[in-house]
Amino acid sequence: MKPLSPHDWETLSAYLDGELSSQEKARLEARLWKDASLRNALDELGRTRLALRNLPRLRAPRNFTLSRKMVAVKPAPRLYPFFGFASALATVFLLVVLLMDFLGFGEPARPPVALMQLTQTAIQVAAERNITPAEESLPAPTEAIAASQLAAPPPEATPASPEMPMAKRAASEETALPTETPVVAEEGLALKMVAPETETPADSGEATPTDPALREGISSVEVATDTIQVEEATPAPTETPVFTETQWPTETVTLTETASPTPSPIPTATDTPTPEIIASETATEAPLLATAVAALPPTPLPTQSALTSAEVRPTTLQWAEGGLAAFALLSGLLGLALYLWRRRS
Amino acid sequence: MDENALINDAQHGDLEAFNRLVLAYQDLVYTQAYRIMGEQATAEDATQEAFINAYRNLSHYRGGSFRAWLMRIVTNACYDELRRQRRRPSVPLEPVDDYGEEIESPRWDIDPSDLPEDEAVRKELRSAIQTCLNRLPPEFRTVVVLVDVQGMDYTEAAQAAGAPLGTVKSRLARARLRLQECLRGFWELLPPSYRLQGEN
Incomplete structure (x- = not known):
């Protein structure tokens, strides 16, 4: 005798309850007529x-009618809603504090860390080059110079022939460069830098491009002119870099700023022409930016x-964020x- | 007063109207609870809990078969009670009969000569069926009680059990098959008149 499948039992059960469709019922009755085991x-x-x-239907042993009591x-435990409300309130405060933190409220006044690091870099570079500031006190660079230096892209050192006179060289560069704005060489902006004889490749007659690290350091010093009083700088100690006028001709550095295709964000582009900084041995009254670098007090720099x-x-x-989140x-x-405890009980 | 009016009044907080519904349905609800739980004390607890839950949740009743709605509530109350029992199992000290009275002479201790034959056999058959019902998984037990004991059709049973129609159909067939296997040995002990009655 073949055992019945679960589907067969289900069909038989539904047949007994009259829950089969007429088609299913006819099919099952045909099988029942032929199959004795199915009939059993x-x-x-x-x-x-x-x-x-x-x-039998049982009778209830008692009445189950309800009373008001x-x-x-049942009153809910008092602590449950309290903790729920406290949690929601703390979450709201946390969101507010996070928003304040995101917008920058409450930040402590910090020293311009990046600026001071750049300044330190400039000093280090200058020390490596063994440059000493000039003996005489020199006026600080003006803010216009600083702004123009900051606004312009990093100047490219233009190689120039050492035999060419400085003014003539500047003029030739002025005509050679395809600038849209006039390039102006200002005497006041001249930068005098002298490298030691041993390091100067001037003997070979080639102009050395300005060291990018040094230029970066100088630019950072110029940015800091708002806070750092360069005018009050005293002559640097002998270990600090020194710029001397007499040693300059061996290495002439020309910092040329050309107008970039994109407009400069600094308003000096319209008020004053983009300056061309030319290191010149004749500009004795020019501010020595490197002097300012050397004059920076070494001790206040944060380690x-x-x-x-x-x-x-x-x-x-x-602290508030951490406390509120906790x-x-x-x-x-x-x-x-x-x-959960209330539900279990 | 008709059932719908009583339900409507009860939904508006009329406890007296609800108690009239309780009196009308308490046998049905208790029977369901007893067949699922298998003992009187827990069946009473489940029945009382079911009526309290029904009154508190009467606003959720959206029409249809009130009987099926009540059956669903008492079935859930029974499941809760069974879960509690599983966590804290206990064994009754004295056996009780269907009506909650202590059985001084349980089935295994019955001397058929003490009772009229028919009554003794009927009592033994009921005990055997309840024993076999208790061995079924609760889901199967619920469906077979709803259909075969309470006489519901498949649709109403599906509503009361909170299960799809196909599931009810399948569970019912498997429950009947298990009960049949459980009761098989018992049929041989029944007098021929009962066996013939079953076959008719």
């Missing part, structure tokens, strides 16, 4: 069903570790625990 299975299932249906809603610790130290807002999390978890 149907009989046995019918007997079980009948026994179940003959079970039975249907009164690297001091800078790092200043950056790592959390601010008040960060409070919101704890109160939320407590509220959830109370809620």
Whole structure:
């Protein structure tokens, strides 16, 4: 006798309850007529069903009517809503503090770290070159120079023939360069730099392009002219770089600023023409930017570790963020625990 | 007063109207609870809990078969009670009968000569069926009680069990098959009149 499949039992069960469609019913009755084992299975299932249906309906042992006291809603524990509200409130405050932090409120006044690092770099470069500032005190560069230097792209050192006179050289460069704005050489902007004889390739007659690191340092000093009083700089000690006028001709550095295709964001592009800085031995009254570099007091510069610790130290807002996040999390978890405990009980 | 009016009044907070519904349905609800739980005390607890839940959630009743809605609530109350029992299992000290009265002479201790034959056999058959019902998984037990004991059709049983129609159909067939296997040995002990009655 072939055992019936679960589907066969399901069909027989539904047949007993009259839940088969007419088509299914006709198909099953055709099988029942042919298959005796299927008929036996149907009989046995019918007997079980009948026994179940003959079970008496029980009478309730008592009345289950309700009283007002039975249907009164149990008051919820007081702490659960409190913690839920506290968690929500802390979350709102946390969002506010995060927003304030994002917008930059509450930041402590920090020294211009990047600027001072650049200045330090400039000093180091100058020290490596063994450059000493001039003996005489020189006026500080004007703000216009600083602004124009800052606004313009890094100047390219134009190689020039050492035999050519300086003024003539400047003129030739002025005509040779395809600039849209006139290039002006200002005497006041002349930069005098002298490298030691041993390091100067002037003997070979070639002009050395300005060191990019040094130019970067000088630019940073110019940016800092708002805060650093270069005029008050005293002659630097002997170890500091020194610029001397007499040694200059061996190395002439021409810093040429050409007008870039994109407009300069600094308003001096319209008010004053883009300056061309020419290191000239004749410009004795010109401000020596390197002197300013050398005149920077070495002690106030923050060390690297001091800078790092200043950056790592959390601010008040960060403390608030951490505290609020911890409070919101704890109160939320407590509220959830109370809620689950209430449901279990 | 008709059922819908009582339900409507109860939905508006009329506890007296709801208690009239309780009186009308308490046998049905208790039977369902007893057949699922298999003992009187827990069946009573489940029944009381079901009526309290029904009153509190009466606003969620959206029409249809009120009986099926009540059956669903009592079935859920029974499942909760079964889960609690599983966490804290306990064994009753004394057996009780269908009506909650302590059985001084349980089925295994019955002397058929003490009772009229028919009554003794009927009582034994009911006990055997309840024992076999208790061995079924609760989901199967619920469906077979709803259809075969309470006499619901498949649609109403599906509503009361909170299961799709196909699931009800399948569970019912498997429950009947298991009960048939459980009761097979018992049929041989029944008098021929009962066996013939079953076959008819």
